[in-house]
Amino acid sequence: MKASAKRTLFVAFSAELTGYTETDLEGTGNVDSFLDLLEQQAGAKATARFYDAAMAVLQHGSAAARAEAMRIDVLPSPTVWPLCANLIVLWYQGYWPALSAAWYAGTGSAPPKGWSATQKIVPSAQAYTAQLAYRAAGAHPPGANPTGHGSWSIDPVFGDDAAQTRLSEGKIS
Amino acid sequence: MSAPHYDAVIVGGGVAGALVARVLSQAGRSVLILEAGITGAMNPDTYREYLQTLYTEGGVRGMPNGPYPWNAAAPSPGIPNAPEEYYKYDTPMQFMSDYLRMLGGTTLHWQGTSLRLVPNDFRMQSTYGQALDWPITYDDLEPAYRRAEAELGVAADVEDQRLFGVWFPEGYVYPMHRMPQSRVDHFFDAALTGRSVKLFGGNYPLKVISIPVARNSTPNPKYSLGEGYDAVPAVGDRDQGQRCQGNSVCMPLCPVQAKYTALKTIAVLARKPTVEIRTQCVASKLVIDPETGHITGVEYKHYEKPGGGKFRVETAHGTLVVLAANAIENATLLLASNAANSSGQVGRNLMDHPYLYAWGYSPTPVYPFRGPDTTSGVESLRDGRFREVHASFRASLANWGWSSEPGNQISLLLAQQTYGTALRRQLAHRMARMVKIGFMFEQLPAPTNRVTIDPRHRDQLGNYRPVLSYGYADYSLKGVEAAVKTVWPTITKYASVQDETVYPNPAPGGYQRVTYNGTGYNLMGSGHIVGTHRMGSSRKDSVTDRNMKAWDHPNLYVVGAGNQVTIGTANPTLTAAALSLRAADAMLRDLR
Numbered sequence: 001m002k003a004s005a006k007r008t009l010f011v012a013f014s015a016e017l018t019g020y021t022e023t024d025l026e027g028t029g030n031v032d033s034f035l036d037l038l039e040q041q042a043g044a045k046a047t048a049r050f051y052d053a054a055m056a057v058l059q060h061g062s063a064a065a066r067a068e069a070m071r072i073d074v075l076p077s078p079t080v081w082p083l084c085a086n087l088i089v090l091w092y093q094g095y096w097p098a099l100s101a102a103w104y105a106g107t108g109s110a111p112p113k114g115w116s117a118t119q120k121i122v123p124s125a126q127a128y129t130a131q132l133a134y135r136a137a138g139a140h141p142p143g144a145n146p147t148g149h150g151s152w153s154i155d156p157v158f159g160d161d162a163a164q165t166r167l168s169e170g171k172i173s
Numbered sequence: 174m175s176a177p178h179y180d181a182v183i184v185g186g187g188v189a190g191a192l193v194a195r196v197l198s199q200a201g202r203s204v205l206i207l208e209a210g211i212t213g214a215m216n217p218d219t220y221r222e223y224l225q226t227l228y229t230e231g232g233v234r235g236m237p238n239g240p241y242p243w244n245a246a247a248p249s250p251g252i253p254n255a256p257e258e259y260y261k262y263d264t265p266m267q268f269m270s271d272y273l274r275m276l277g278g279t280t281l282h283w284q285g286t287s288l289r290l291v292p293n294d295f296r297m298q299s300t301y302g303q304a305l306d307w308p309i310t311y312d313d314l315e316p317a318y319r320r321a322e323a324e325l326g327v328a329a330d331v332e333d334q335r336l337f338g339v340w341f342p343e344g345y346v347y348p349m350h351r352m353p354q355s356r357v358d359h360f361f362d363a364a365l366t367g368r369s370v371k372l373f374g375g376n377y378p379l380k381v382i383s384i385p386v387a388r389n390s391t392p393n394p395k396y397s398l399g400e401g402y403d404a405v406p407a408v409g410d411r412d413q414g415q416r417c418q419g420n421s422v423c424m425p426l427c428p429v430q431a432k433y434t435a436l437k438t439i440a441v442l443a444r445k446p447t448v449e450i451r452t453q454c455v456a457s458k459l460v461i462d463p464e465t466g467h468i469t470g471v472e473y474k475h476y477e478k479p480g481g482g483k484f485r486v487e488t489a490h491g492t493l494v495v496l497a498a499n500a501i502e503n504a505t506l507l508l509a510s511n512a513a514n515s516s517g518q519v520g521r522n523l524m525d526h527p528y529l530y531a532w533g534y535s536p537t538p539v540y541p542f543r544g545p546d547t548t549s550g551v552e553s554l555r556d557g558r559f560r561e562v563h564a565s566f567r568a569s570l571a572n573w574g575w576s577s578e579p580g581n582q583i584s585l586l587l588a589q590q591t592y593g594t595a596l597r598r599q600l601a602h603r604m605a606r607m608v609k610i611g612f613m614f615e616q617l618p619a620p621t622n623r624v625t626i627d628p629r630h631r632d633q634l635g636n637y638r639p640v641l642s643y644g645y646a647d648y649s650l651k652g653v654e655a656a657v658k659t660v661w662p663t664i665t666k667y668a669s670v671q672d673e674t675v676y677p678n679p680a681p682g683g684y685q686r687v688t689y690n691g692t693g694y695n696l697m698g699s700g701h702i703v704g705t706h707r708m709g710s711s712r713k714d715s716v717t718d719r720n721m722k723a724w725d726h727p728n729l730y731v732v733g734a735g736n737q738v739t740i741g742t743a744n745p746t747l748t749a750a751a752l753s754l755r756a757a758d759a760m761l762r763d764l765r
Contacts, residue, residue, distance in 0.1 A: 019597030075590050085587045088596065092583055095231050125228035133579045136597050137604035139542035142234070142573070143227050143422035146429075149390075150353035151419050152544025152572065 001051060010035045013054035016066065017084050018091045020132055025091070028130035033123050034090055038083065041096060041121070043109035046079055053080045079107050094131035094141070096121040179205045179449075180764055182471050182491030184456040184506065186210075187278020188746060189733040189753040190497030191438040192324055194448055196757035202764060203447045205489055207471065209247035209455040209498070210275035211479040214426070215436050217409035224428050235576070237282045237700055238273055239425035245633040246474075246481030247274045247455050261630045263642040269685055269698030270525045272499045276452050277436040279499065279700070280746065282425040284546050285387040285432045286569075287327045287747040289318050291337035291556050294741030297617075301560045303648070304617045307738040308710040308719035311338070314751055319345065321750035322385075323397075325433045326405055328352050329385030336382075337556040348402040349390040351383040352417065355572045357608060358383075358549035360539045364668035365551070370660050373559035379664065381549050381570070387433035387747075388417045388545060406430070408440045421573060423546050453479070454487075457636050459494065459510035459729070466726045468494040468512070474634045481633045493728050493760055497753065500735030501639045504624040504705040507716075509637045513706070513723040513731065518716050520625055522618035522707055523641070524740040526699035527649055529612045531661045532575050533670040538605035541574040547611070548572060554660065555742045564615035564652030567742045568660065574607035608670060612656040614649050615742055618704055645696070650689040657694065701745045706735040708752075720759035721752060728763070732756045 001009075011031055015022045025031060039047045057069040074080050082103050090096050098119040104111045122128060129144035138156030140147060147156070181197055183190045186208035194204045214220045226233060226240035233239035233253045243252045248259040251271030260268060272279040292311035297304040319342075321327075328349035331341050354362075362381040369378045389404040396402040407414035407430035414430040423432055430437075442448045453476050460470040471494055476484040496503045504520040507513050551568040559565070575581075582603050586596050616622075622644065626637040657674075665672050676695040680686040684695035709715020712724035721736050723729040734749040 017592050019592075019594035070592070081590070084592065088587060088592060089580075089583060092600075093580055120231045122229045122231055125225055128228040128231075132597075133583060133600065133604075134542055136601040137542060137579075138540050138601075139604070140421065142542075143224065143420050143428050146418040146420040147543060149416040149418050152355045152540075152548075153353040153359075155356065155538075156540050156543065 006051065007031065007035060009051055009054050009058070010038075012058055014087060014091060016057060017088050018132060020091070024132070028126075028132070030124075030127055030130055033127070034087070037090070037096055037121065037123050038087065041099060041112055042083055043107070043112075045109055046083065046107045050080055050083050053077065078103070090127070092131060092133040094122060094127035096123070176488065176490055179203045179489070179491040181205070181493040181495055181760060182207065182489045183495040183497055184471060185278065185496065185498035185502070186276045186435070186439060186450060186452070187497065187499065188280045188435040188438070189749055190495065191435040191442060192321075192750055192753045193495055193497060193732060193757045193760070194442050195324070195438055196754060197760060198442060198445045198448050200761050201447065202761070204449070205491065206442075206448070206450045207454040207456055207473050207489060208276045208450065208452045209502070210244060210249075210273070210452065212452045213241070213275040213277070214281055214434075215276050215408065215439065217407070220426070220430075223426055227422070227425065233425075237424055238271055239282075241273055241275060241281070241425070242479070244274065244480055246453070246476040246484070248632055248638070249274045259638060261627070261638055261640040263625065263640055264644060266644045267685060268523070268525070268641045268643040269683070269696070270700045270702055272501065272700070272702060274502070276439060276450070277434050280434040281436070283700070283746055284423045284744070286547070286744040287322065287325060287329070287385045287387045288743040289334070289339055290741045290743045290748055291339055293337065293556050293560070294739055294743070297560070297739050303560065304739050305714070308708055308715075314755065315340070317751035317755045318747065320754050321747055323348055324438065324754070325387035325747065325750060326389060326402070327385050327387050327747070328390035329383065333382045334385060336552060344398070346393045346395045347385065348396050349392050349404065352386055352388060352390050352545060352548045354383055354548050355541075355544045357539045357541050357570055357572055360535055360537070360608070361570055361664075361668060362549070365664065368663070368667045370663045372554070372557065372655055372659060373562060375557055375559065377553045377557060379551050379667070380553055382552050383549050384547060384569070386545065386548075388423070389415055389431040390417065405433070405437050408436045417545055419544050421543055421545070451475070453477075455634055455636055456498070456506055457509065457634070459506070459512050460488065461510065461512060461726070468726055468729045474636070476634065484634055493730060493763060495730045495732060495760070497732045500702045500705040500733055501624050503731055503733060503735050505626055505637050505639050507706065507731070508624070508626045513716050513725045513729060515725050516712060516714055516716060518707060518714060520705050521620045521623045522704040523622040523624055523643065523702070524616045524618060524704040524737075526613040526701045526740065526742070527616060527645055527653065528697040528699045529614070529653055529656065529694060530609055531612065531657065531672075531674045532607065532609040533665060533672045533674065534603070534606040535608045536606075536669045536671075539608060540605055541572055541607050542604065544572045546572055551664075559655070560615075562651065563655060564649045565742050566612050566614045566652050566656055568656070569611040569613060571609040571611055574604060575609050579604050610661065610664070612653070613699055613742060614652045614656070616649050616740055617646060618707070618739060619646060624705055645687055647689070650687060653687075653694055653696070654689055654692070657692070699744070701734070701740065703734045703737045703740045703745050706731045707738045708736045709738065721756035722759060730756050730760060
């Protein structure tokens, strides 16, 4: 796969996994460093399987069909789902939790140099400052992107109207 | 050449030492400050490095000493990734609070809460038959509180703070208006206004009020009879920090320095010709004249490189010697010097506020994770007849949801293989409704809660490390029980909060498991280290007199939160600052 096609696929599948748009993800400035980190931590073989699964999901036009493809090709996969979960943590919280020893054994690849089971890799300060978890709730990462004096007294400003609508109803599951 | 002689040698470059130096230098007196730690955060570039560490090292977030480096020459407790824990223990129960040995001291990581003690905190024995009375009253300390509020730059409205007999002179306003209250505060205020809780036969209103904080808000033009107040900006950058801008990370450091730190006072001192500040100088012993009891010198170890290694032993000389090194370090230094201890009270009566969280989901979004850590509290349980039998407490409303990171919720959702829009929606739904209350309990002075030294436990420079004995008495735990079994359920009922509180056993890291009346609780410390060299009316049961001069030495002052006789329910820094200013006045009289 050409680098540019891989990048496009990475962003599109990240959007599917995170629920943020491709524009949101590009806006973090973290696409390229996260793409590199995935390959570096997972190795070429598993990364290839990750992209195969991504293509299998994204070939479908409807959300329902993509969800079905996720259910069949991704969620049960002991290789691909842990990578997806890690990418979600990376986008949402700005760090990559170490893949388990069992994951490496299962995929037949060696852990990267310096690997330890409890490691949390923060690829850059920007990974932290552009994390998406707080943004989901109209907040911001502690210590970065402050919202201005007194802003905490009023409802937050959301990037998209849908987010606020989603918050207004429903029961906590 | 003889060594220079100062009017005062001050041990410790934190808030207490800096304020004493400020008063003495304003009167033209010469001062030497010996700081055990490094210059560190005083340098704006280093300050920014610490902020970068906060971003890039996830493990340090949420820890009071998070981004600050381990220093083997002057170790601090609670440094992440330290090669060893600094404290040693004589008891299985640990002391969960830390401090920072660096220029600026623990104010680098404090949260800025600046409540005054209430009058009955000063007279616990005469009012409630508990502990003992201070040698001074609220009325005695009131003028110093106002000065401390000016030095620290406190934002609050007087009308909110008049409770339990706390009074202010007519026309007084705080330097700055109160911090804007959060959406979380508004939610609890609406739910609890007019509600009350029954404790020990009394009815206590659950009124939400704003909390005084040493954090830049809008200056009050009425301050000081209309002179107004200039918010003090960041050290080294006047364009930054003039208002709290909502970075939501007061601890371990405010990125823009909108929060007061002693660095702001030290920056003023550093420009004074009569003040000398020496960092990397660890006081190790007071030299005592055996005839007169005078402190003739402060022996200190001056290490060359941050982190330790080679050092020289030097001695500083002053007409007065002032220990302002934090309650635990003051005690170890006095014990190491066999000083000021004819009462046997040095190091005893170590107190903190045992801290307990309760949490849940609000019925409607309150949008936490924004603003300063706390802007309001339920303060109506800080005093009352119940103190005859159990601790008073504050209920601090948390603005940062259940914790500083939403990671647990993401883990739970990923464990269910929730992803995409559903993940985003559910996470947002939970985060936007997270409410948490921090209950902070009074602890009584106990001779067995103490700091000692042991020749077997020394640091790299050969100085004594603190050996702690610590535990919680029933008085505090009964307060914990009242908070968890009576107050919290009352709040959740009126606020329709879905209670999610659990105290897992064993307690997670940073918490301590305590069982009382068959119920287990996980307690934290508050970082409010108090009481190890208390003041008193008699040399028999106290270390210093009412002006914080050691009973046993005519030229030794011991200042800071260690002077407090009781802890009450006020976060101690403002009181430590007020006491230090009061002590400095007495020093000026001595020097006259």
